Amino acid sequence: MTVARTVELEGHIIDSGMMQRCFGVVMDLDGNFDVEQFDVGEHKDEESYCRMTVTAPDEETLRSILHELHQSGAQLTDPPNARLEPAPADRVVPNGFYSTTNHPTQVRHEDEWIDVERIEMDCAVVVEPDERRAYTKVLNAIEAGDLVVTGEAGVRVDPPERPRGGSGPFGFMQGGVSSERPSASLIREIAEVLVETKADDGTVLAVAGPALIHSGAGDALARLVREGYVDMLSAGNGFAVHDIERGVYGTSLGMDVETMEHPRKGHKHHIYTISEVVRAGGIEPAVEEGLVEEGVMYECVANDVPYVLAGSIRDDGPLPDTITDAVEAQDAIREQAHEADMVLMLSTLLHSVAVGNCLPSTTPVVCVDINPATVTQLLDRGSAQAIGMVTDVGTFVPALAEEILD
Structure with missing residues (x-):
């Protein structure tokens, strides 16, 4: 029995190699994809859009594929809110915490996307719901009770792209x-x-x-x-x-x-x-x-x-x-x-x-x-x-x- 999720790519996905990279990830990890929509930007300042359904033989394989697609900038079409778990102690993060890249990142909270401040790689993301604020923290700065993003669901990454002509x-x-x-x-x-x-x-x-x-x-x-x-x-x-x-x-x-x-x-x-x-x-x-x-x-x-x-x-x-x-x-x-x-x-x-x-x-x-x-x-x-x-x-x-x- 196969499992499937739908993802979308948007931006200069052809020139930057994002689309080809995502196709390769799916096939390399024993999945398949079906492109449902593909709109090509016809001018150098126009972006392209691709929506595709990714299928895999089991949930574990699908999670691996979605993880790699996430790192490349692909997003789920129906993203859930990010899962927040309190840090159990100072300098201790919850199991499965989201480890950041150095790319611009957003987390979804109460059905709204929030920009992650002070982005850098290899950090945790802490959310302050009352302030509607998200920011990175290095692990040794985590305090007990910090609400830490766990998993990749509800996280959106925007890798830099190369527009046509390198403008x-x-x-x-x-x-x-x-x-x-x-x-x-x-x-x-x-x-x-x-x-x-x-x-x-x-x-x-x-x-x-x-x-x-x-x-x-x-x-x-x-x-x-x-x-x-x-x-x-x-x-x-x-x-x-x-x-x-x-x-x-x-x-x-x-x-x-x-x-x-x-x-x-x-x-x-x-x-x-x-x-x-x-x-x-x-x-x-x-x-x-x-x-x-x-x-x-x-x-x-x-x-x-x-x-x-x-x-x-x-x-x-x-x-x-x-x-x-x-x-x-x-x-x-x-x-x-x-x-x-x-x-x-x-x-x-x-x-x-x-x-x-x-x-x-x-x-x-x-x-x-x-x-x-x-x-x-x-x-x-x-x-x-x-x-x-x-x-x-x-x-x-x-x-x-x-x-x-x-």
């Missing part, structure tokens, strides 16, 4: 990674998006790794901060240490950034730098007393650009500004990610993935690294809205700054 201000950002792309033209397009984001009062977040300083691109990033094109910085203890070390000693991890030489006792410069900043009481006091007079961290302090320095187990020092509690650091990164309208991820795998996990799929992301695996890993972890450039960050950042400022 729109972020049309060229369609994901993927290649070292064969024309870097100059791509940098020019990224610069245009960044300028447009700022013109629309948007917020730009830079996620930076120590390699940016080692490669000599620190001055260019500092210039972008000074001129107002970077509004927030997310980095680690190492980035800040080497940036300040360069300003104080002219070296980064003991290497002269200009001559590529290793001066005598240069290997001690980074630990000397940490000691001096600790003695001053932190980065901001070090700037105020004149110890730090240039660099990215200097420009952040001088221009009131907030920064988050997340620590790791291998940090030297660390600097007083570094957040060493992992959960506290995650929360600080999460606040930045939710405020960002565009993100530049510059040569740092761990911090890029950490920020990427907190971003909704509607936030444009540019990820630059000389190692293709870094860029690929970010995209593989769900940041499908990211565009990847496999290139030297020491070339990319100065070229971007020159395109914007000169």
Whole structure:
């Protein structure tokens, strides 16, 4: 005896590959489909619509098919209200809770769709019925009694689509990674998006790794901060240490950034730098007393650009500004990610993935690294809205700054 449900797809379902993907899911999971209605958008700005009945040999198979279709943006034609269950204890979610994607999401409550606020992947959805409000919570923030969405019934996901012609201000950002792309033209397009984001009062977040300083691109990033094109910085203890070390000693991890030489006792410069900043009481006091007079961290302090320095187990020092509690650091990164309208991820795998996990799929992301695996890993972890450039960050950042400022 077969079981069946009817689903619908709407949007740029042909160009984005959504329809083909959904057909494949049904067949791969031993189901069948019958297309009842198919309306094709005849112009590039028109959407298409498909309604189909999905059949499966049993309920379990049908649930598996509907789960995969749900992830691709297909919706039931007769959606029920979302099922809410109270959390049994702090940091404990009900069995079968709905685990979010990073796509715009709605939940159905009392026969109305409610937008889920602060969307990010791998969270629970909490509903406040009296406020008619739904929002995400990470598992360690769940409190006993929170009404948590369980199952996928009554949940609607809207994955980003690619309209015909890749139109729109972020049309060229369609994901993927290649070292064969024309870097100059791509940098020019990224610069245009960044300028447009700022013109629309948007917020730009830079996620930076120590390699940016080692490669000599620190001055260019500092210039972008000074001129107002970077509004927030997310980095680690190492980035800040080497940036300040360069300003104080002219070296980064003991290497002269200009001559590529290793001066005598240069290997001690980074630990000397940490000691001096600790003695001053932190980065901001070090700037105020004149110890730090240039660099990215200097420009952040001088221009009131907030920064988050997340620590790791291998940090030297660390600097007083570094957040060493992992959960506290995650929360600080999460606040930045939710405020960002565009993100530049510059040569740092761990911090890029950490920020990427907190971003909704509607936030444009540019990820630059000389190692293709870094860029690929970010995209593989769900940041499908990211565009990847496999290139030297020491070339990319100065070229971007020159395109914007000169």
